Amino acid sequence: MINNNPETTVHIKDLTKKFGDFTAVDAISLDVKKGEIFGFLGANGAGKTTAMRMLCGLSLCTSGKGTVAGFDINLQQENIKRNIGYMSQKFSLYEDLTVFENIRFYASVYGLSSNEIIKRSKDILERLGMSGQRNAFVSSLPLGWKQKLAFSIAVIHNPEIVFLDEPTGGVDPVTRRSFWNLIYEAAEKGTTVFVTTHYMDEAEYCDRISLMVNGKIMALGAPDDLKKEFKVGNMDELFYLLARDTSTL
């Protein structure tokens, strides 16, 4: 599939994933624009992770088509993996490696040359004000620093889009907010951000969101527009209105 619109980083149509008789993702369609912060919301078990895995080139869809960062999700999974960034709360940095070793490891995985690695790591450490921590073990860093480092490493290869899977789960309120500052900075520079969260206040920080229920996208749009459309006061109410039926499944 060819994505003719250079302004779109994610373009999917009728994306479906079945496990046996169970339809985990049911014909979802959406476009994410370049530089957009897109919130991918849904209840536990709604199919978010399954959908994300297909977008990241980690799993093939049962039917449907789409492109991510200009590559076909059915035919060019390896290209997708090389051209996206990914970060989750559970899997980010190696605690028993130093700051520099973590940077070097991920940069090498993404195929950066030794010279590039040295240059990029210097840039990152200077920008984060962490030059003095270059040789410190990641385990010794405060959570806020770890998060910033993890994010910088996730975009070390300048991907067109970065996928963030619950990046702020369990994080203190100050660190959570400084993390969103990073997201905004990245989006301003043109990086597309695709993020999942269970914090409904964070849904408000997104340019647009989608809300998945039972494998389907039940709402898609800017938070303010959705609040008007569904006649609710905030995103928490919207979530409750649309996702209530599934949690008992």
Add this chain to the structure above:
Amino acid sequence: MDFIKINNVSKSFGRVKALENINLHIKEGELFGLIGPDGAGKTTLFKSLVTLSQTDEGSSEVCGLDTFKDRKKIRNIVGYMPGTFSLYSDLTVYENLKFFADIFSTSIEEGFELIKDIWLQIEPFKNRPAGKLSGGMKQKLALCCALVHQPQVLFLDEPTTGVDPVSRREFWQMLKSLKTKNITIFVSTPYMDEAILCDRVALIQRGKIMTIDTPQQIINSFPYTIYEVKSKKIFDIIKLFDDWDNTHSSNAFGKSVHFISSKKDISESDINSFLEENGISATKIKPIKASIEDCFIEFMSNNKV
């Protein structure tokens, strides 16, 4: 009566002080919340109370029993739901419940009254392996297993972490109805908004308790006026505020910024003209009541943690 007593408890892992001089008394029948982010020490405290680990200093009692000397007795009267799913994935829903009833030398029937409301929601899946349940259902099963021996006190370690807003709300409804059955509930959570659902809470960060009180009292004691500033450009506004010498703090809260001034007599129009001078218009500026999250952020900045 104080049902759980924690006196001067400290514990370190190597150089990291996981708990620093914790003092906390929880009353019988209370729904008490331990609110704090990952790494605050919540799990370390819970493990010591349910006798799974020892502390370095201090002592704790649960129902008048010492958590070290009387640990075997304590194990019979506490229900514990750890933060990670700890049931047998390859046993069915029913087999898991039966197993927990058996090891506590009781039967499902004996404890049924207590778990009935929750059990009825998962009963349709009773022959499904526990590992194949959805997140919300796993949680309900884990709660049943923690309750089947009719404990006097329930320790719930982050039962709602990673759980979507709907399931979270349902879980708290379950806790509310359990409370009417006179069980003392000690629950930990990283979600600040859940504090309001507890009788009393302790806010914890980096092993230190910052305050203990009813959520209402914590909110009422907030020492500043918070101005809610609504605008389309909240992150631009925060940047501006951060460089303003009248700013004490400014934080994003969904569609608005919570601004606190270091100047006592600042007015809405002062804030508005500052923003307009910098080319940003706010759609609304008004004083609002603090939330627990506002309080937590303020405590964190005071404690420089």
